[in-house]
Amino acid sequence: MQETKHQRESQRGDDIIAGRNAVQEALRSGRTIDSLYVARGNHTGSLAALIAKAKEQGVAIKEADARKLDFLCGNANHQGVVAVAAVKEYASVEDMFTLAQQRGEAPFIILADELEDPHNLGAILRTAECAGAHGVIIPRRRSVGLTYAVGKASAGAVEYVPVARVTNMAAAVEELKERGVWVYAADLDGETWCGVDYSGPVALVIGNEGHGVSRLVKEKSDFVVTLPMAGQISSLNASVACGILCYEVARQRQGLRAR
Secondary structure, eight states: OOOOHHHHHTTSOTTEEESHHHHHHHHHHTOOEEEEEEESSOOOHHHHHHHHHHHHTTOEEEEEOHHHHHHHHTTOOOTTEEEEEOSSOOBOHHHHHHHHHHHTOOOEEEEEOSOOOHHHHHHHHHHHHHHTOOEEEEESSSSOOSOHHHHHHTTTGGGTSOEEEESOHHHHHHHHHHTTOEEEEEEEEEEEGGGSOOSSSEEEEEOBTTTBSOHHHHHHSSEEEEOOOOSSOOOOOHHHHHHHHHHHHHHHHTTOOOO
């Protein structure tokens, strides 16, 4: 039985596609799928074929129990599979360099390293758009993607900011460095955020809400920059930290002098 529009939108918005036939048609039509949730257990028959097709298209596959699947689709008849469609097609890292070239600017890229909260990623996209960044890079796994909630939290910025998904964030850092981009990881025990030169090609790394920037990504970064914490809490919200750093980059690039 095919799910109704009301059922699809009941929990997450119209990015939810439930049921084997509906998911199969979405994959066949070329719709950009962010992730595929499948029932934990024996993956045979048509479900195995769906998983194989999704993997061919680079879709992240996640196993989930029946309660999780029910929640995702508002108790629609999911038949053991629920797809989360992206609200916008993913871009490539090359698209970001092209955009920077078109604007006549040095590349300014944000790497969101394993962010899990859609509101954080949405807020970062909004800040990226307002501060003049050329794109945001996210990992394919262990990260929220371009879901309906992210699009809503971005307040429309998702339509203007290229977002690329990569298999390996550490490798993405290496690629950026090879192309002349200086990589700055926001983490503890680094240089003061406003004492660093961001006037050239810049990539800012914002880490996970709980454990921060992953070890290998931090090690491969050129600099670690830190925001001072004067209170009892040890860190800022990820999107807030990103906003402060993005506007320091924007200030330096625009030649605005601080008093």
